[in-house]
Amino acid sequence: MRFKLVNAMAVFVFAAMALLAGCQGKDRAKPAREPKAGPPAALKMATTTSTENTGLLDYLLPAFEKKCHCKVQVLSMGTGKALKAGRDGNVDVILVHDKGAELEFVAQGWGTERREIMYNDFLIIGPDRDPAGVRGMNLAADALAALAAAQAPFVSRGDDSGTHRKELDLWKNKGIEPSGDWYMEAGQGMEDTLRIADQKTAYVLTDRGTYLALRKKLTLAPLVEGDPELFNLYGVIPVNAAKHPGVKINTDLAVKFADWMASPEAQKLIGNFKVDGEVLFHPLAVDSE
Template identity: 50%
Template sequence: MEYRRREVLGASAAGIAAAVGGCLGDSDDDGEGSIAGEELAMATTTSTEATGLLDELNAAFRERFGTRVAANADGTGAAIRSARDGNADVILVHARSQEDEFMREGYGVNRRDLLFNDFVVVGPSDDPAGVGDTEQATAAFEAIADAEATFVSRGDESGTHTKELVIWSEAGLEPGGEWYQELGQGMGETLTNANESGAYTLSDRGTYLSRDDLDLEILLQGPIEGGPELLANPYGIMAVNPEIHDDVNYQLAMAYIGFVTSPEGQAVIEDFTANGEQLFFPEALSEDPDFQQYVPEGWQPDGSEE
Protein backbone atom coordinates (compact mmCIF):
# COMPACT_ATOMS: atom_id res chain seq x y z
CA MET A 1 0.00 0.00 0.00
CA GLU A 2 1.39 3.39 -1.01
CA TYR A 3 0.82 6.59 0.92
CA ARG A 4 -1.26 9.29 -0.66
CA ARG A 5 0.88 12.35 -1.18
CA ARG A 6 0.08 15.05 1.29
CA GLU A 7 0.28 18.78 0.75
CA VAL A 8 2.89 19.83 3.28
CA LEU A 9 4.44 23.26 3.41
CA GLY A 10 8.21 23.30 3.30
CA ALA A 11 9.77 23.59 6.74
CA SER A 12 11.70 26.75 7.48
CA ALA A 13 15.20 26.58 8.89
CA ALA A 14 13.91 27.94 12.19
CA GLY A 15 11.16 25.32 12.29
CA ILE A 16 13.61 22.50 11.65
CA ALA A 17 15.91 23.75 14.38
CA ALA A 18 12.98 23.95 16.81
CA ALA A 19 11.84 20.42 16.05
CA VAL A 20 15.27 18.83 16.34
CA GLY A 21 16.08 20.90 19.40
CA GLY A 22 12.84 19.72 20.98
CA CYS A 23 14.05 16.14 20.82
CA LEU A 24 16.78 16.99 23.26
CA GLY A 25 14.97 19.41 25.52
CA ASP A 26 11.69 19.64 27.41
CA SER A 27 8.30 19.68 25.71
CA ASP A 28 4.98 20.94 26.99
CA ASP A 29 2.69 18.37 28.60
CA ASP A 30 -0.10 19.29 26.17
CA GLY A 31 2.09 18.44 23.19
CA GLU A 32 2.13 22.01 21.87
CA GLY A 33 5.01 22.86 19.58
CA SER A 34 6.08 23.00 15.97
CA ILE A 35 5.28 19.33 15.26
CA ALA A 36 2.29 18.62 17.54
CA GLY A 37 -0.74 17.35 15.64
CA GLU A 38 1.20 16.49 12.48
CA GLU A 39 1.60 13.01 10.99
CA LEU A 40 4.86 11.34 10.04
CA ALA A 41 4.86 8.96 7.06
CA MET A 42 7.27 6.10 7.75
CA ALA A 43 8.33 3.28 5.45
CA THR A 44 9.87 0.34 7.28
CA THR A 45 10.46 -3.40 7.44
CA THR A 46 8.02 -6.08 8.48
CA SER A 47 10.23 -7.20 11.38
CA THR A 48 9.87 -3.92 13.27
CA GLU A 49 6.08 -4.15 13.02
CA ALA A 50 5.62 -7.93 13.46
CA THR A 51 7.59 -7.97 16.71
CA GLY A 52 5.64 -5.04 18.19
CA LEU A 53 8.71 -2.82 18.59
CA LEU A 54 7.41 -0.23 16.15
CA ASP A 55 4.22 0.25 18.15
CA GLU A 56 6.29 0.84 21.30
CA LEU A 57 8.57 3.40 19.66
CA ASN A 58 5.76 5.24 17.93
CA ALA A 59 3.60 5.34 21.05
CA ALA A 60 6.51 6.83 23.02
CA PHE A 61 7.11 9.41 20.28
CA ARG A 62 3.44 10.36 20.19
CA GLU A 63 3.32 10.69 23.98
CA ARG A 64 6.40 12.90 23.94
CA PHE A 65 5.44 15.18 21.02
CA GLY A 66 1.73 14.72 20.35
CA THR A 67 2.53 13.48 16.85
CA ARG A 68 1.15 10.39 15.11
CA VAL A 69 3.28 8.05 13.00
CA ALA A 70 1.64 6.41 9.98
CA ALA A 71 3.87 3.40 9.34
CA ASN A 72 3.83 1.26 6.22
CA ALA A 73 5.71 -2.00 6.96
CA ASP A 74 6.43 -3.84 3.72
CA GLY A 75 10.06 -4.97 3.69
CA THR A 76 13.25 -3.00 3.09
CA GLY A 77 13.12 -3.10 -0.71
CA ALA A 78 9.52 -1.87 -0.85
CA ALA A 79 10.19 0.73 1.86
CA ILE A 80 13.08 2.21 -0.08
CA ARG A 81 11.10 2.26 -3.33
CA SER A 82 8.26 4.04 -1.54
CA ALA A 83 10.63 6.66 -0.13
CA ARG A 84 12.35 7.07 -3.51
CA ASP A 85 8.94 7.92 -4.95
CA GLY A 86 8.41 10.55 -2.24
CA ASN A 87 5.77 8.57 -0.35
CA ALA A 88 7.52 8.60 3.03
CA ASP A 89 9.25 11.15 5.25
CA VAL A 90 11.58 8.69 6.99
CA ILE A 91 12.71 5.09 6.48
CA LEU A 92 13.77 2.47 9.03
CA VAL A 93 15.34 -0.50 7.24
CA HIS A 94 18.00 -3.20 7.51
CA ALA A 95 19.94 -3.73 4.29
CA ARG A 96 23.03 -1.53 4.30
CA SER A 97 23.80 -2.07 0.61
CA GLN A 98 20.35 -0.78 -0.35
CA GLU A 99 20.59 2.07 2.15
CA ASP A 100 23.94 3.12 0.67
CA GLU A 101 22.52 3.12 -2.85
CA PHE A 102 19.59 5.23 -1.64
CA MET A 103 22.02 7.78 -0.20
CA ARG A 104 24.38 7.77 -3.19
CA GLU A 105 21.43 8.58 -5.44
CA GLY A 106 20.63 11.56 -3.21
CA TYR A 107 17.28 10.34 -1.87
CA GLY A 108 18.35 9.85 1.75
CA VAL A 109 20.07 12.15 4.25
CA ASN A 110 21.15 12.08 7.89
CA ARG A 111 21.47 8.32 8.25
CA ARG A 112 21.97 6.93 11.76
CA ASP A 113 22.68 3.47 13.12
CA LEU A 114 19.66 2.70 15.28
CA LEU A 115 19.57 -0.87 16.59
CA PHE A 116 20.65 -4.39 15.78
CA ASN A 117 19.94 -8.04 16.30
CA ASP A 118 21.00 -10.95 14.10
CA PHE A 119 19.78 -13.57 11.68
CA VAL A 120 19.32 -17.23 12.56
CA VAL A 121 18.88 -20.33 10.43
CA VAL A 122 15.82 -22.21 11.65
CA GLY A 123 14.36 -25.54 10.65
CA PRO A 124 12.70 -28.76 11.81
CA SER A 125 13.97 -30.44 14.96
CA ASP A 126 15.04 -33.59 13.11
CA ASP A 127 17.32 -31.39 10.93
CA PRO A 128 17.60 -33.67 7.87
CA ALA A 129 20.31 -31.51 6.26
CA GLY A 130 22.51 -31.45 9.38
CA VAL A 131 22.55 -27.66 9.67
CA GLY A 132 23.08 -27.98 13.42
CA ASP A 133 26.50 -29.52 12.74
CA THR A 134 27.74 -26.46 10.85
CA GLU A 135 29.40 -23.35 12.24
CA GLN A 136 29.19 -20.97 9.29
CA ALA A 137 26.19 -19.61 7.40
CA THR A 138 27.69 -20.63 4.07
CA ALA A 139 28.22 -24.20 5.31
CA ALA A 140 24.62 -24.32 6.56
CA PHE A 141 23.29 -23.26 3.16
CA GLU A 142 25.60 -25.72 1.39
CA ALA A 143 24.24 -28.53 3.60
CA ILE A 144 20.65 -27.59 2.75
CA ALA A 145 21.41 -27.45 -0.99
CA ASP A 146 23.32 -30.75 -0.95
CA ALA A 147 20.43 -32.48 0.81
CA GLU A 148 17.88 -30.67 -1.39
CA ALA A 149 15.97 -30.07 1.85
CA THR A 150 13.06 -27.67 1.51
CA PHE A 151 14.11 -24.06 2.02
CA VAL A 152 11.54 -21.29 2.14
CA SER A 153 12.78 -17.88 0.96
CA ARG A 154 10.97 -14.62 1.55
CA GLY A 155 11.78 -13.69 -2.04
CA ASP A 156 10.60 -10.12 -1.52
CA GLU A 157 13.75 -7.94 -1.74
CA SER A 158 13.52 -7.36 2.02
CA GLY A 159 16.56 -6.99 4.25
CA THR A 160 16.27 -10.66 5.20
CA HIS A 161 16.00 -11.73 1.56
CA THR A 162 18.99 -9.54 0.70
CA LYS A 163 21.05 -11.22 3.43
CA GLU A 164 19.92 -14.66 2.23
CA LEU A 165 21.13 -13.89 -1.30
CA VAL A 166 24.47 -12.70 0.09
CA ILE A 167 24.92 -16.02 1.91
CA TRP A 168 24.10 -18.07 -1.21
CA SER A 169 26.58 -15.94 -3.17
CA GLU A 170 29.30 -16.34 -0.52
CA ALA A 171 28.69 -20.10 -0.66
CA GLY A 172 29.11 -20.04 -4.44
CA LEU A 173 25.61 -21.43 -5.00
CA GLU A 174 22.55 -20.44 -7.03
CA PRO A 175 19.56 -22.07 -5.33
CA GLY A 176 16.82 -23.52 -7.48
CA GLY A 177 14.66 -26.54 -8.05
CA GLU A 178 11.64 -27.90 -6.24
CA TRP A 179 13.36 -27.75 -2.85
CA TYR A 180 13.80 -23.95 -3.05
CA GLN A 181 10.54 -22.04 -2.62
CA GLU A 182 10.24 -18.25 -3.00
CA LEU A 183 7.12 -16.85 -1.35
CA GLY A 184 7.26 -13.11 -1.95
CA GLN A 185 5.87 -12.60 1.56
CA GLY A 186 6.87 -11.12 4.91
CA MET A 187 8.83 -12.78 7.70
CA GLY A 188 5.77 -13.83 9.68
CA GLU A 189 4.16 -15.56 6.71
CA THR A 190 7.48 -17.16 5.75
CA LEU A 191 7.97 -18.60 9.24
CA THR A 192 4.42 -19.94 9.24
CA ASN A 193 4.96 -21.59 5.86
CA ALA A 194 8.28 -23.12 6.93
CA ASN A 195 6.70 -24.38 10.13
CA GLU A 196 3.80 -26.03 8.31
CA SER A 197 6.01 -27.64 5.66
CA GLY A 198 8.90 -28.66 7.91
CA ALA A 199 11.29 -26.45 5.95
CA TYR A 200 14.38 -24.39 6.66
CA THR A 201 14.45 -20.62 6.43
CA LEU A 202 16.50 -17.58 7.39
CA SER A 203 14.82 -15.37 9.99
CA ASP A 204 15.72 -12.30 11.94
CA ARG A 205 16.02 -13.31 15.58
CA GLY A 206 13.43 -10.80 16.76
CA THR A 207 10.56 -12.08 14.64
CA TYR A 208 11.38 -15.70 15.46
CA LEU A 209 11.52 -15.05 19.21
CA SER A 210 8.28 -13.08 19.15
CA ARG A 211 6.42 -16.19 17.98
CA ASP A 212 5.26 -18.82 20.47
CA ASP A 213 3.48 -21.02 17.92
CA LEU A 214 6.45 -22.46 16.03
CA ASP A 215 7.97 -25.94 16.13
CA LEU A 216 11.00 -24.69 14.21
CA GLU A 217 14.30 -24.62 16.11
CA ILE A 218 17.32 -22.35 15.81
CA LEU A 219 19.95 -24.56 14.20
CA LEU A 220 22.62 -21.92 13.55
CA GLN A 221 22.97 -18.87 15.78
CA GLY A 222 24.03 -15.41 14.70
CA PRO A 223 26.77 -13.31 16.36
CA ILE A 224 24.62 -12.35 19.38
CA GLU A 225 25.07 -15.93 20.56
CA GLY A 226 28.61 -16.32 19.25
CA GLY A 227 27.73 -17.29 15.68
CA PRO A 228 29.24 -15.99 12.43
CA GLU A 229 29.42 -12.26 11.81
CA LEU A 230 27.87 -12.81 8.38
CA LEU A 231 24.54 -13.18 10.21
CA ALA A 232 24.72 -9.71 11.81
CA ASN A 233 21.55 -7.64 11.30
CA PRO A 234 21.98 -3.86 11.82
CA TYR A 235 19.12 -1.42 11.25
CA GLY A 236 19.47 2.17 10.06
CA ILE A 237 17.16 5.17 9.93
CA MET A 238 17.30 8.17 7.61
CA ALA A 239 15.25 11.11 6.42
CA VAL A 240 14.07 11.50 2.84
CA ASN A 241 15.93 14.35 1.17
CA PRO A 242 13.67 17.45 0.93
CA GLU A 243 15.74 18.71 -1.99
CA ILE A 244 14.51 15.72 -4.02
CA HIS A 245 10.91 15.73 -2.76
CA ASP A 246 9.99 19.16 -1.44
CA ASP A 247 6.68 17.98 0.01
CA VAL A 248 8.15 15.49 2.49
CA ASN A 249 7.98 16.53 6.12
CA TYR A 250 11.71 16.83 6.80
CA GLN A 251 11.18 18.71 10.04
CA LEU A 252 9.12 15.88 11.48
CA ALA A 253 11.46 13.19 10.12
CA MET A 254 14.41 14.79 11.92
CA ALA A 255 12.40 15.08 15.13
CA TYR A 256 11.66 11.35 14.97
CA ILE A 257 15.28 10.44 14.23
CA GLY A 258 16.36 12.63 17.13
CA PHE A 259 13.92 10.89 19.47
CA VAL A 260 14.66 7.26 18.58
CA THR A 261 18.42 7.84 18.75
CA SER A 262 18.17 9.71 22.09
CA PRO A 263 18.65 8.01 25.48
CA GLU A 264 14.86 7.87 25.87
CA GLY A 265 14.29 6.21 22.50
CA GLN A 266 17.19 3.82 22.94
CA ALA A 267 15.80 2.77 26.33
CA VAL A 268 12.51 1.80 24.65
CA ILE A 269 14.46 -0.48 22.31
CA GLU A 270 16.56 -2.01 25.08
CA ASP A 271 13.57 -2.66 27.34
CA PHE A 272 11.38 -4.23 24.64
CA THR A 273 10.89 -7.98 25.11
CA ALA A 274 8.60 -10.76 23.91
CA ASN A 275 8.21 -14.16 25.50
CA GLY A 276 10.83 -13.11 28.04
CA GLU A 277 13.48 -12.40 25.38
CA GLN A 278 15.15 -9.15 24.37
CA LEU A 279 14.55 -8.85 20.63
CA PHE A 280 16.65 -5.83 19.64
CA PHE A 281 19.70 -4.01 20.97
CA PRO A 282 20.20 -0.22 20.82
CA GLU A 283 23.12 1.03 18.73
CA ALA A 284 22.76 4.80 18.37
CA LEU A 285 24.74 5.81 21.46
CA SER A 286 28.45 5.08 21.71
CA GLU A 287 31.54 6.46 23.42
CA ASP A 288 33.30 5.95 20.08
CA PRO A 289 30.76 6.81 17.33
CA ASP A 290 31.30 5.25 13.91
CA PHE A 291 31.64 7.98 11.29
CA GLN A 292 30.76 5.50 8.54
CA GLN A 293 27.19 5.26 9.81
CA TYR A 294 26.42 8.64 8.25
CA VAL A 295 27.68 7.95 4.73
CA PRO A 296 27.77 5.05 2.25
CA GLU A 297 30.28 2.40 3.30
CA GLY A 298 33.72 3.11 1.86
CA TRP A 299 33.11 6.84 1.40
CA GLN A 300 36.16 9.01 1.98
CA PRO A 301 36.41 12.70 3.08
CA ASP A 302 37.72 13.68 -0.38
CA GLY A 303 34.45 12.43 -1.87
CA SER A 304 35.89 9.27 -3.35
CA GLU A 305 35.03 5.71 -2.39
CA GLU A 306 37.28 2.74 -1.86
Protein backbone atom coordinates (compact mmCIF):
# COMPACT_ATOMS: atom_id res chain seq x y z
CA MET A 1 0.00 0.00 0.00
CA ARG A 2 2.62 2.47 1.11
CA PHE A 3 4.76 1.63 -1.89
CA LYS A 4 1.86 2.40 -4.26
CA LEU A 5 1.28 5.76 -2.60
CA VAL A 6 4.95 6.56 -3.25
CA ASN A 7 4.35 5.56 -6.88
CA ALA A 8 1.43 7.91 -7.13
CA MET A 9 3.51 10.73 -5.71
CA ALA A 10 6.27 10.01 -8.18
CA VAL A 11 3.78 10.24 -11.03
CA PHE A 12 2.55 13.56 -9.65
CA VAL A 13 6.06 15.00 -9.29
CA PHE A 14 6.96 13.83 -12.78
CA ALA A 15 3.85 15.44 -14.24
CA ALA A 16 4.62 18.70 -12.43
CA MET A 17 8.17 18.71 -13.81
CA ALA A 18 6.96 17.96 -17.33
CA LEU A 19 4.53 20.84 -17.15
CA LEU A 20 7.22 23.16 -15.76
CA ALA A 21 9.54 22.14 -18.58
CA GLY A 22 6.75 22.83 -21.04
CA CYS A 23 6.27 26.32 -19.63
CA GLN A 24 9.99 26.97 -19.76
CA GLY A 25 10.13 25.78 -23.33
CA LYS A 26 7.45 28.29 -24.23
CA ASP A 27 9.57 31.12 -22.82
CA ARG A 28 12.64 29.96 -24.63
CA ALA A 29 10.83 29.51 -27.91
CA LYS A 30 10.48 33.28 -28.32
CA PRO A 31 14.10 34.36 -28.90
CA ALA A 32 14.64 31.25 -31.02
CA ARG A 33 12.29 32.71 -33.60
CA GLU A 34 14.72 35.58 -34.27
CA PRO A 35 16.35 35.20 -37.67
CA LYS A 36 19.96 35.53 -36.44
CA ALA A 37 21.99 32.65 -35.04
CA GLY A 38 21.94 32.38 -31.25
CA PRO A 39 19.44 34.09 -28.99
CA PRO A 40 19.99 37.85 -28.68
CA ALA A 41 21.31 39.10 -25.35
CA ALA A 42 18.74 40.92 -23.25
CA LEU A 43 19.42 44.30 -21.67
CA LYS A 44 16.98 45.25 -18.93
CA MET A 45 16.52 49.00 -18.65
CA ALA A 46 14.53 50.81 -15.97
CA THR A 47 13.36 54.18 -17.18
CA THR A 48 10.78 56.85 -16.58
CA THR A 49 7.27 56.78 -17.97
CA SER A 50 8.08 59.93 -20.00
CA THR A 51 10.64 58.20 -22.25
CA GLU A 52 8.59 55.10 -23.01
CA ASN A 53 5.09 56.47 -23.27
CA THR A 54 5.99 59.32 -25.63
CA GLY A 55 7.15 56.69 -28.12
CA LEU A 56 10.80 57.85 -28.04
CA LEU A 57 12.19 54.44 -27.11
CA ASP A 58 10.17 52.59 -29.75
CA TYR A 59 11.70 54.98 -32.25
CA LEU A 60 15.24 54.89 -30.87
CA LEU A 61 15.94 51.36 -29.67
CA PRO A 62 15.61 49.29 -32.87
CA ALA A 63 18.77 50.99 -34.23
CA PHE A 64 20.78 49.94 -31.17
CA GLU A 65 19.26 46.45 -31.07
CA LYS A 66 20.26 45.85 -34.65
CA LYS A 67 23.80 47.04 -33.97
CA CYS A 68 24.46 45.00 -30.82
CA HIS A 69 22.31 41.96 -31.66
CA CYS A 70 20.44 42.36 -28.42
CA LYS A 71 16.96 43.09 -27.14
CA VAL A 72 16.40 46.05 -24.84
CA GLN A 73 13.65 45.21 -22.34
CA VAL A 74 12.08 48.42 -21.14
CA LEU A 75 10.55 48.73 -17.67
CA SER A 76 8.90 52.09 -17.20
CA MET A 77 8.49 53.38 -13.66
CA GLY A 78 9.17 56.56 -11.70
CA THR A 79 12.75 57.78 -11.29
CA GLY A 80 12.86 56.82 -7.60
CA LYS A 81 11.74 53.26 -8.33
CA ALA A 82 14.10 52.97 -11.31
CA LEU A 83 17.07 53.97 -9.12
CA LYS A 84 15.95 51.37 -6.57
CA ALA A 85 15.72 48.71 -9.29
CA GLY A 86 19.38 49.50 -10.09
CA ARG A 87 20.36 49.39 -6.41
CA ASP A 88 18.58 46.04 -6.02
CA GLY A 89 20.38 44.59 -9.04
CA ASN A 90 17.15 43.88 -10.94
CA VAL A 91 18.12 45.81 -14.08
CA ASP A 92 21.28 46.42 -16.13
CA VAL A 93 20.93 50.10 -16.96
CA ILE A 94 18.79 53.07 -15.95
CA LEU A 95 17.65 56.14 -17.89
CA VAL A 96 16.19 58.72 -15.51
CA HIS A 97 15.90 62.42 -14.71
CA ASP A 98 17.01 63.54 -11.26
CA LYS A 99 20.57 64.84 -11.48
CA GLY A 100 21.20 65.02 -7.72
CA ALA A 101 20.02 61.46 -7.07
CA GLU A 102 21.88 60.19 -10.15
CA LEU A 103 25.19 61.72 -9.00
CA GLU A 104 24.68 60.16 -5.59
CA PHE A 105 23.89 56.79 -7.21
CA VAL A 106 27.20 56.85 -9.09
CA ALA A 107 29.18 58.28 -6.12
CA GLN A 108 28.01 55.36 -3.98
CA GLY A 109 29.27 52.95 -6.62
CA TRP A 110 25.88 51.60 -7.76
CA GLY A 111 26.51 52.91 -11.27
CA THR A 112 29.76 52.85 -13.24
CA GLU A 113 29.31 56.24 -14.90
CA ARG A 114 26.64 58.80 -15.76
CA ARG A 115 26.18 60.27 -19.21
CA GLU A 116 23.91 63.22 -19.85
CA ILE A 117 21.88 62.41 -22.94
CA MET A 118 19.09 64.86 -23.54
CA TYR A 119 16.85 67.46 -21.96
CA ASN A 120 13.47 69.02 -22.17
CA ASP A 121 11.67 71.12 -19.63
CA PHE A 122 8.82 71.06 -17.17
CA LEU A 123 5.86 73.37 -17.38
CA ILE A 124 2.82 74.13 -15.28
CA ILE A 125 -0.48 73.63 -17.05
CA GLY A 126 -3.96 74.28 -15.74
CA PRO A 127 -7.49 75.37 -16.56
CA ASP A 128 -7.59 77.90 -19.38
CA ARG A 129 -9.58 80.46 -17.35
CA ASP A 130 -6.78 80.28 -14.74
CA PRO A 131 -8.69 81.07 -11.51
CA ALA A 132 -5.45 81.47 -9.53
CA GLY A 133 -4.02 83.95 -12.05
CA VAL A 134 -0.60 82.34 -12.56
CA ARG A 135 -0.45 82.65 -16.35
CA GLY A 136 2.81 84.15 -17.55
CA MET A 137 4.58 84.12 -14.17
CA ASN A 138 8.37 83.88 -14.61
CA LEU A 139 9.17 81.72 -11.62
CA ALA A 140 7.53 78.32 -11.16
CA ALA A 141 7.91 78.52 -7.37
CA ASP A 142 6.00 81.84 -7.33
CA ALA A 143 3.24 80.23 -9.36
CA LEU A 144 2.97 77.31 -6.91
CA ALA A 145 2.86 79.75 -4.00
CA ALA A 146 -0.02 81.55 -5.73
CA LEU A 147 -1.82 78.21 -6.21
CA ALA A 148 -1.38 77.39 -2.52
CA ALA A 149 -2.65 80.85 -1.51
CA ALA A 150 -5.71 80.46 -3.74
CA GLN A 151 -6.19 76.80 -2.66
CA ALA A 152 -6.53 76.07 -6.38
CA PRO A 153 -6.88 72.33 -7.17
CA PHE A 154 -3.44 70.86 -7.92
CA VAL A 155 -2.63 67.25 -8.84
CA SER A 156 0.78 65.98 -7.75
CA ARG A 157 2.44 62.86 -9.16
CA GLY A 158 3.01 61.67 -5.59
CA ASP A 159 5.09 58.71 -6.79
CA ASP A 160 8.71 59.69 -6.07
CA SER A 161 9.37 60.18 -9.78
CA GLY A 162 11.76 62.79 -11.20
CA THR A 163 8.81 65.08 -11.87
CA HIS A 164 7.47 64.61 -8.36
CA ARG A 165 10.90 65.35 -6.84
CA LYS A 166 11.13 68.53 -8.94
CA GLU A 167 7.72 69.63 -7.69
CA LEU A 168 8.71 68.99 -4.06
CA ASP A 169 11.89 71.06 -4.61
CA LEU A 170 9.80 73.96 -5.86
CA TRP A 171 7.50 73.87 -2.81
CA LYS A 172 10.56 73.67 -0.57
CA ASN A 173 12.01 76.81 -2.22
CA LYS A 174 9.02 78.69 -0.87
CA GLY A 175 8.90 76.89 2.46
CA ILE A 176 5.43 75.58 1.71
CA GLU A 177 4.19 72.17 2.78
CA PRO A 178 1.22 71.60 0.49
CA SER A 179 -1.74 69.87 2.08
CA GLY A 180 -5.50 70.14 2.07
CA ASP A 181 -8.38 69.21 -0.16
CA TRP A 182 -6.96 71.21 -3.06
CA TYR A 183 -3.71 69.19 -3.15
CA MET A 184 -4.27 65.72 -4.65
CA GLU A 185 -1.58 63.06 -4.89
CA ALA A 186 -2.18 60.73 -7.83
CA GLY A 187 0.57 58.20 -7.07
CA GLN A 188 0.71 57.29 -10.76
CA GLY A 189 2.60 57.94 -13.99
CA MET A 190 2.60 61.25 -15.84
CA GLU A 191 -0.10 60.24 -18.33
CA ASP A 192 -2.51 59.15 -15.62
CA THR A 193 -1.76 62.24 -13.57
CA LEU A 194 -2.47 64.50 -16.56
CA ARG A 195 -5.76 62.73 -17.21
CA ILE A 196 -6.77 63.09 -13.55
CA ALA A 197 -5.86 66.78 -13.58
CA ASP A 198 -7.86 67.19 -16.78
CA GLN A 199 -10.92 65.47 -15.32
CA LYS A 200 -10.70 67.66 -12.22
CA THR A 201 -9.71 70.86 -14.13
CA ALA A 202 -6.74 71.20 -11.80
CA TYR A 203 -3.23 72.61 -12.15
CA VAL A 204 -0.35 70.18 -12.67
CA LEU A 205 3.43 70.16 -13.20
CA THR A 206 4.38 68.07 -16.23
CA ASP A 207 7.37 67.30 -18.41
CA ARG A 208 6.98 68.81 -21.86
CA GLY A 209 7.42 65.51 -23.72
CA THR A 210 4.47 63.81 -22.09
CA TYR A 211 2.39 66.98 -22.29
CA LEU A 212 2.99 67.32 -26.04
CA ALA A 213 2.29 63.66 -26.64
CA LEU A 214 -1.02 63.89 -24.77
CA ARG A 215 -1.94 67.52 -25.59
CA LYS A 216 -4.75 66.70 -28.00
CA LYS A 217 -6.63 64.79 -25.33
CA LEU A 218 -6.39 67.55 -22.71
CA THR A 219 -8.35 70.75 -22.14
CA LEU A 220 -5.64 72.21 -19.87
CA ALA A 221 -3.50 75.08 -21.18
CA PRO A 222 0.23 75.81 -20.67
CA LEU A 223 0.53 78.62 -18.11
CA VAL A 224 4.06 78.82 -16.68
CA GLU A 225 7.20 77.90 -18.59
CA GLY A 226 10.77 79.05 -19.28
CA ASP A 227 12.00 79.23 -15.66
CA PRO A 228 15.60 77.84 -15.55
CA GLU A 229 14.44 75.88 -12.48
CA LEU A 230 12.22 73.89 -14.86
CA PHE A 231 15.13 72.47 -16.87
CA ASN A 232 14.77 68.66 -17.11
CA LEU A 233 17.93 66.66 -17.75
CA TYR A 234 18.00 62.93 -18.60
CA GLY A 235 21.00 60.77 -17.75
CA VAL A 236 21.87 57.13 -18.52
CA ILE A 237 23.75 55.04 -15.95
CA PRO A 238 25.01 51.43 -16.35
CA VAL A 239 24.49 49.43 -13.15
CA ASN A 240 27.76 48.32 -11.56
CA ALA A 241 27.96 44.51 -11.58
CA ALA A 242 30.78 44.64 -8.99
CA LYS A 243 28.20 45.81 -6.42
CA HIS A 244 26.08 42.72 -7.01
CA PRO A 245 28.26 39.62 -6.62
CA GLY A 246 26.48 36.48 -7.74
CA VAL A 247 23.91 38.41 -9.77
CA LYS A 248 24.20 38.40 -13.54
CA ILE A 249 24.27 42.06 -14.52
CA ASN A 250 25.27 42.86 -18.05
CA THR A 251 27.42 45.92 -17.36
CA ASP A 252 29.40 45.55 -20.61
CA LEU A 253 26.29 45.76 -22.74
CA ALA A 254 24.94 48.54 -20.52
CA VAL A 255 28.11 50.58 -21.06
CA LYS A 256 27.83 49.98 -24.81
CA PHE A 257 24.28 51.25 -24.63
CA ALA A 258 25.30 54.38 -22.69
CA ASP A 259 28.08 55.07 -25.21
CA TRP A 260 25.65 54.60 -28.06
CA MET A 261 23.06 56.95 -26.51
CA ALA A 262 25.75 59.65 -26.44
CA SER A 263 26.95 58.86 -29.97
CA PRO A 264 26.21 61.20 -32.90
CA GLU A 265 23.92 58.53 -34.40
CA ALA A 266 21.61 58.29 -31.38
CA GLN A 267 21.79 62.01 -30.68
CA LYS A 268 20.66 62.74 -34.19
CA LEU A 269 17.77 60.28 -33.86
CA ILE A 270 16.69 61.91 -30.58
CA GLY A 271 16.75 65.36 -32.20
CA ASN A 272 14.69 64.07 -35.14
CA PHE A 273 12.01 62.46 -32.98
CA LYS A 274 8.83 64.49 -33.26
CA VAL A 275 5.22 64.12 -32.18
CA ASP A 276 2.80 66.30 -34.16
CA GLY A 277 5.74 68.23 -35.57
CA GLU A 278 7.23 69.10 -32.18
CA VAL A 279 10.62 67.97 -30.86
CA LEU A 280 10.05 66.35 -27.45
CA PHE A 281 13.63 65.75 -26.32
CA HIS A 282 16.68 67.84 -27.19
CA PRO A 283 19.97 65.98 -27.66
CA LEU A 284 22.74 67.11 -25.37
CA ALA A 285 25.90 65.08 -25.85
CA VAL A 286 26.48 66.30 -29.42
CA ASP A 287 24.88 69.16 -31.33
CA SER A 288 22.61 67.62 -33.92
CA GLU A 289 21.91 70.68 -36.01
